[in-house]
Amino acid sequence: MFFRSFFYEQLAHMSYLVGCQRTGEAIVIDPGRSIDWYIDTAKKEGLRIVAAAETHIHADFVSGAKELAKRCGAKLYLSDEGDENWKYQYLNEVDYELVKEGSIFTVGNVEFQVIHTPGHTPEHISFILTDKGGGAKEPMGIFTGDFVFVGDVGRPDLLEKAAGIFGTADIGARQMFQSLKKFKALPDYLKVWPAHGAGSACGKALGAVPSSTVGYEKLTNWALKIEDEEEFVKLLLAGQPEPPKYFAMMKQVNKIGPEYLNEEEVPALPTREQLEEYQSNGVFILDVRPPQEFANAHYAGSINIPFNKSFTNWAGWFINYDQDIVLIASQEDVQAIRKALAYIGLDRIVAYIEPVVALSGEVERYEEIDVQQLRQYLQDEHYHLIDVRNQAEWDEGYIEGAQHIMLGTLADRLNEIPEGKTYIVQCQSGARSAIGASILQAKGVKQVLNLKGGYLAWVQEKLPIARKA
Incomplete structure (x- = not known):
């Protein structure tokens, strides 16, 4: 059996190419939209991509499954779990098989058993792999998608926060609790191959290690240690990061089927x-x-x-x-x-x-200040501090007098900031606040300063902080 993982750093997305070396056939698990690296690797290894499978309708990236069906003739294995709101709508364009709890499919001599693992989303499934071509009678590992990560589990609140479907977060958390019982019943030796690592917004505490085992997660993953359902639901829903605005669109795109990639060259503007x-x-x-x-x-x-x-x-x-x-x-x-x-x-x-x-004509600019300058400006009513960090960061502590507007929502909340000030933008280290400064100026708020080093520089100087009561 051939196995290769792929990591797309900007979204912390993990995908996998699994091949049967006896038959030369291969499958991609949870493919991202950029599919050339799967095709190039398969060709180099003497494999043909004949299939692709998805654990669920992804919310954080465009799936490459439809693109693989077009370019490679891949058969798609897609979830048939969940109600009518969780059904793929582009099946007339591809060769496919709908799978659910108990389904088994093969690629060459590699077998995949499907288990239904809702919680992150209602239609979520996982794939247990057995290398029968290698003579194995027992499974090797499980592709968990956004169900179980290294050190964490998938967030159940995206439907409510990103798509506005009220009441689904609690339901999803309880489904996750039940799904984890299935996971705990699996053999400890099984490898765990998730769809995301540290840096993804699909969980709150994902580990940076790319894979794990069922047994190790039982020992170390906080979510697998909790036996009381109410406590689990409370802890799972607490502290989840704000889902990026585009998540709601991604669900729809992947459900109806993304457009095929545009390969035309991007033209340059000469003037x-x-x-x-x-x-x-x-x-x-x-x-x-x-x-x-x-x-x-x-x-x-x-x-x-x-x-x-x-x-x-x-x-x-x-x-x-x-x-x-x-x-x-x-x-x-x-x-x-x-x-x-x-x-x-x-x-x-x-x-x-x-x-x-x-930049060949008139340009704009903004200045940066340090924490000592900020300390002085906070005494002046003509200056106003905007903290663009996440809610969890704000809850840990903030600079007295700051107004909290999370960066992703800043452009939509300009009406909340007081008029006629010079605005100082601050984040944890100074990177996100630089984006925030550019947003303010682009929206017509020109008197802007960026705090170098952000909240961390303020804390390092042992300057006073405030916390929620």
Whole structure:
């Protein structure tokens, strides 16, 4: 049997290529939208991708299953669990088999047994793998999707928080409690292969180790140690991070079937005047440069989301799916940026412009201050501090006088900030607040400062903090 895992860092997404070396057939488990690395690896190993399987309808990235069906002729194994709200709607376009609790399917001599593991979502399933081609009579491991992670379990509150379906968080938590009983009954030696690692918003305490075993999770995973259902529900729902705004759209996209990837080259804008014309038509102008470069000089109306491992997540918070996008980026980065945005279905990149061209005319900038300057400004009523951290971070402690507006919601809550001030934006370390500063200026709030080092620098100076009562 051939086995290879793939990690997409920007969304902490894990996917897997499993092949039968006797028959040359292979399957991809929980594929992401960028499928070339599966195809290239399979070709290198002398395998043909004949199938793809999904543990559930994903909310944090665009599935690559439909794309694999088109390009490789892959048969799709998809969940038939859950009610009518959890059924795939693009099945007329692909070769497929719907599977549920007790279903068994094979790829070559590799066998997959399906168990229903709801909690994260109602239709969630997991796949138990047995390498029968290698002579095994007992299973080797389980693909748990967003059910069990290393050190955590899937969050059950996304339907309520991201999709607005009231009352589903408590139901999902109780389903998760029951599903974990199935997991605990599995052999301790089984390998656990989850769909996410540390950095994903699909849980609150995911481990950075890429895989585990059932036995190790029984010993160390907090969620598997709790025997009382009410206590489990309370702890599971507490402290979950804010789900990115795009999660609700991803569920719909993956349910109805994503568009096939656009392979056309992104055109370059040779003049700043063309950028201004696009701007007048309401495009989203996305500057991906490092925050210090953006602070020193940027095109008015652009929003800065640096192209780093958090890029895709924040892009999903701020860019609407009905918006065209123009990138302020170097040519050598455009394809990688396009791939990252396509991973969450943001396909409408209409052009890019080199930074030197975009900045060839009048520019804007903002200044940075340190914590000692902040301490002085907090005594002046003309300054107003905005803390853009997550709720859990705020609950741990905050700077007295700060207004808490989580970064992902800032653009929609400008009416809540007092008028006529100079605004100081602050986060944990200074990175997210730089994005926040760019949002304020793009929305017409020009008197903006960014706090260098953020809340951590404030704490390191042993300056006073406040906590919720």
